[in-house]
Amino acid sequence: xxxxxxxxxxxxxxxxxxxxxxxxxxxxxxxxxxxxxxxxxxxxxxxxxxxxxxxxxxxxxxxxxxxxxxxxxxxxxxxxxxxxxxxxxxxxxxxxxxxxxxxxxxxxxxxxxxxxxxxxxxxxxxxxxxxxxxxxxxxxxxxxxxxxxxxxxxxxxxxxxxxxxxxxxxxxxxxxxxxxxxxxxxxxxxxxxxxxxxxxxxxxxxxxxxxxxxxxxxxxxxxxxxxxxxxxxxxxxxxxxxxxxxxxxxxxxxxxxxxxxxxxxxxxxxxxxxxxxxxxxxxxxxxxxxxxxxxxxxxxxxxxxxxxxxxxxxxxxxxxxxxxxxxxxxxxxxxxxxxxxxxxxxxxxxxxxxxxxx
Numbered sequence: 001x002x003x004x005x006x007x008x009x010x011x012x013x014x015x016x017x018x019x020x021x022x023x024x025x026x027x028x029x030x031x032x033x034x035x036x037x038x039x040x041x042x043x044x045x046x047x048x049x050x051x052x053x054x055x056x057x058x059x060x061x062x063x064x065x066x067x068x069x070x071x072x073x074x075x076x077x078x079x080x081x082x083x084x085x086x087x088x089x090x091x092x093x094x095x096x097x098x099x100x101x102x103x104x105x106x107x108x109x110x111x112x113x114x115x116x117x118x119x120x121x122x123x124x125x126x127x128x129x130x131x132x133x134x135x136x137x138x139x140x141x142x143x144x145x146x147x148x149x150x151x152x153x154x155x156x157x158x159x160x161x162x163x164x165x166x167x168x169x170x171x172x173x174x175x176x177x178x179x180x181x182x183x184x185x186x187x188x189x190x191x192x193x194x195x196x197x198x199x200x201x202x203x204x205x206x207x208x209x210x211x212x213x214x215x216x217x218x219x220x221x222x223x224x225x226x227x228x229x230x231x232x233x234x235x236x237x238x239x240x241x242x243x244x245x246x247x248x249x250x251x252x253x254x255x256x257x258x259x260x261x262x263x264x265x266x267x268x269x270x271x272x273x274x275x276x277x278x279x280x281x282x283x284x285x286x287x288x289x290x291x292x293x294x295x296x297x298x299x300x301x302x303x304x305x306x307x308x309x310x311x312x313x314x315x316x317x318x319x320x321x322x323x324x325x326x327x328x329x330x331x332x333x334x335x336x337x338x339x340x341x342x343x344x345x346x347x348x349x350x351x352x353x354x355x356x357x358x
Contacts (some may be wrong), residue, residue: 003088004101007098010078011105012105015068015105015109018074022063022066022067026056030059034048035048047131050131051128051131053124054128054131055124055128057116057123057124058121058125058128059121060120061116061121061271065275068105068109068275068278068279069278069301073285075286076283077298079286080286095349098283102279102280102282106276109275110276117269118250122249122268123249126247126248129244157177158176159174159176160174160176161175170193171191172191173188173189173190174188174189174206174209175188176204176206183215184215184216185211186211186212187206187229189206189207190209192207195230203231204230205228205230206226206228206229206231207227207228208226208227209226210223210226248261248264259322260320262320263319264320265326266312267312267316269330270312270316270330270334274308274309274334277334278305278308280341281301281337281340281344284341284344284345284347285300285344304340308337311333311336312333315330315332
């Protein structure tokens with residue numbers, strides 16, 4: 001039918017526009033947060049792009065779910081505003097006839113959402129955590145950045161480098177502070193660079209500087225001048241801690257079904273179900289009275305989404321705390337929204353029946 005093909009085309013066009021807008025908002029939000037961390041020295045500047053990519057993949061199921069919901073809502077609302085629904089109803093077709101074309105548009109996207117929710121997003125979360133751990137486990141030399149005070153991984157040293165020198169790997173105006181055996185040592189040097197000996201040990205070499213050594217709170221300090229001073233840098237050993245459930249692969253969640261893993265599994269399964277339910281809810285929620293305000297249905301749709309998603313989050317938290325069984329937490333929110341969907345369709349069909357009789 002030409003009318004249905006036109007509807008499919010409009011669904012797709014609106015979905016592309018909505019996805020671009022939501023994706024831009026997502027990237028902007030993640031970018032602002034990471035740039036703030038990079039400016040504070042908590043995240044290296046060269047790691048921002050990788051972390052943005054991992055964050056975008058992790059949040060993609062939510063973005064796609066909202067995309068199909070808003071696309072269907074916008075398309076059908078426009079049909080009401082332009083009185084195209086009058087033609088639809090005059091042809092003897094009820095509102096439920098929109099279920100099939102909406103599902104034809106939504107189901108391929110839901111398959112992508114399910115794949116991302118079950119496999120893609122956990123992979124991105126895992127890679128993001130591993131990447132951050134690699135950054136935290138770097139040795140103290142790689143932590144040094146011009147213009148910033150950087151603390152060593154063990155908290156025993158503080159470095160400051162004013163600027164990079166013209167030669168590769170060399171820096172100018174170096175400040176280093178260390179605490180050893182209760183004695184404070186402060187070193188300042190005109191230049192510095194890094195060296196690696198044949199055994200693989202890494203050293204920071206300071207040139208043409210002074211070292212001030214003493215006990216804080218006492219006047220006994222020693223001042224030494226040096227032409228060359230080497231500081232051994234120890235790499236931090238990587239420690240494999242317990243993984244968060246959101247970083248575990250699907251087989252690992254199923255193999256170890258404790259409360260936290262069941263809660264994470266509930267969230268992953270609920271995401272594609274939420275996308276399907278939202279797309280169907282958009283059909284009755286799209287009703288717009290051309291003589292009334294055009295934003296009433298949008299406000300109601302936003303409230304329905306917030307209540308639905310928060311209900312799933314509450315059930316996930318209760319399952320993780322052992323206050324709710326996994327099967328109950330998985331089924332109840334969607335069954336309740338299915339009842340709300342049936343009620344909304346019943347109200348719209350009743351209005352349609354009264355309109356036909358009149």
